[in-house]
Amino acid sequence: MTATNTNRRAFTKKLALGGVGISLLAGCLGDDDEATDDGSDDTGNGEDDETFPDGQLTLVVPGGAGGGTDTYARELGPALGGVLDVPVEIDNRPGGNQLIGPGHVAGQEADGYTIAVFNLPAVPAGWLIEEPDFDLQAFEGLGGFAGEGAVMVVNNDYADWDPEDVLDAYRTGEFSNIGVVHLGSFHMMGAVLESEEYFDTEFEWIGYPDAAEHNRAVASGEIPAAFSSEAGASELVEEGEVTAMFTTNETDLYDVPTIEELGYPSADFISQSRGFAVLEDVPDDRKDTLAEAIDDAVNSDGVQDWAEASGQNVHYTPREEFNDNFHTIFDELPELIDLDEFAE
């Protein structure tokens, strides 16, 4: 009896200690949205636009640390901070089909201190499919920093085939499976390329978590071909593990024809691009300041030297062009792809 009472007292006491710890912790962690709702003092956001920015900027990356978009952000963030003379924090908000990050930015104050990093067309396409409870169209693009097209790679058993032979194999049913990053930008592009205007065929999409895995599957013969990012397949093509057939855009990485050179319409408009965006309610002069700084950062010697040394495709897309591309996707993608069917 005594032992039981002692245990119960000990249990209650320790539970109370744990509770105090958790309460303190909750206070420390707080809620990001609440913390910035009542003003901007903690980020140093002054109302005087002549001094914008006078505190830390945050780049919200919709992917995990170490991913493709994150790698760019970690190189561009310090460059942007250098131009504006403020610190820049990288805030990884992965998940939710790349919508957690933009959703977080949508919940912040429209003061220009929180900047979303977008991957097009995947982010708007994901938003159209998932219909989350924030308005992605309330964002405005400030400039792009990277873009690349797709390359079709095939297993080396078909290295002697020409691109039309491969496409005919899909049209006649000899091939059906094709690898792609599930719901990624190139999945959207591939869906467009199935149309009558382009290849006039149907692909059986086999989803993989990343380009490296579907390229490995092509090399092993699990699937005959894949739509890969240009950069993602270049090493394997160069080392002879897979064979490139054609690209969607002009590129120096491959010595193969583009879709246009094969006689199909240009596919430039469906390339993947990455860039920065803020809420459109951010004051215009702040958006101007950020857009100019993004231009300077992307074209800075440090970033361009890194791009050249690392083989990353970094080039500036002007603000208007990037913003037009971004907003066009909302109207045109549903015209080009039956999103309901695509999402099944």
Place this chain on the structure above:
Amino acid sequence: MYGAFTEAVQFVLTVETLLWILAGFCFGVMLGATPGVGTAVGMALVLPLTVFLDGTTAIILLTCIYMGGMYGGSVSAILINVPGTAGSAATTFDGYPMSRNGQAVTALSISAASSAFGGIISIIVLFLITPFIIEFVLLFNSPDLFLVALLGLAMITVVARGSIVKGLTIGMFGLLFTTVGVSPNAPDVRYNFGSLALYDGLDIVAALLGLFAISEMIKLAAERGGIAKTTTELSGSITEGIRFTITHPRAVVKSSFIGTIIGALPGAGSSMANFVSYSEAMRSSGMANTFGSGDERGVLASEASNNSAVGGSLIPTLSFGIPGSASTAILLGGFLMHGLNPGPSLFGSNLDITFSIYLAVAIGVIVLIPVIGLLVITQLGHLTKINTDYIIPLIVVLSITGIYTVNISWVDVLTVFLLGIGGYFMRKYDFSIVAFLLGVILGRMAEENLFRSLQVSGGSYDIFVESPLSIVLIIMIFLIVLSPYLMKLRE
């Protein structure tokens, strides 16, 4: 090949590189030993700082953090029942009971010694298979990966002591846990109640923290004294741990091979490696009842496998740029940031870089784990005498801060609490936590590869018997499922 090796030796055996190896390893051990944080967060923090280093040194630094973290995870697993990384979860099953019995020092020294041997064996394997590494990676396709996951799930019949029905039931709950969120191959979102926060499902590390840290703290809250029971004295020793490891060479080699091979499978990783290795140690012991109550073989099997899985995980990462875990994803980010392309060239024209990474890992496992592990870490065994009045709030707060830091998601915090309570009752009513975790860890891999295999085959199940490797795996699954009955027949 010889020239590349010489270049690598010249590069690694400089004071500067050796200091980076030491710094990375020590930082990794600290991260790994901190509940909930894990190595990926630390590697992400260090990644931008590596711009000042040359590419190979940066990759070596990140790899050493990864390796140190994997070893460090065992420290908190043994001392406080909190796996610092997912790869050390199985270490808790016998390491923590050893601490409760006053043998923390022995458990920590078994962990250090078997981690060192496991790491050495995986590095030897890496050197030996380097000429055939691409062929090795191309060997495993989606049907084979599904069968490997099924093989792991079949282990439930081994680890579920007592009622097989209870083991299978709780294992199925583990599988159910992984069905929350978006399907791996289709945009179907399950059980998310319209919330994006649940889109990617429930976090495995949060589940581990709940099941181990919180449930154990609830249990400890009703006790007096420290983690080591008040009636026991600290009795273990370093030499006892080393002697035990050296006298069990077969177990060390087997666990190391399991770790290396499973670590090399895309999507598998150290968490699967250490559960499969632990389960195999139980199966082959023939005395499964001692496992879970402080059997040294459990610690040895888990620790040899998770450290060898680090070497194994480098195989798909370096050869095809396939990240098997969050840590290797950041390692790949390091490659990209420094203009190094992971791929076949790392086993051809850039072989010196690959050998430099191997050598850095070799130095870590041959020198650093034994020196730091045996001389410094084992002294932490005395922490088990500290009163739980101080331990409980610290662990609860560290667990929650750690898990919140990783994904900045309150869903993870809720998962920790709910599974903490669930784990407490699972123990109380004798449901196997190992069986539950096998389901949690393997569910996603099994679902993804089953779905993809059937997509590739157009719905035909023949794809699972088309390759010799698949047939071998199927035979192994049958043998494991039938092993409890076969053992009874033998008796």
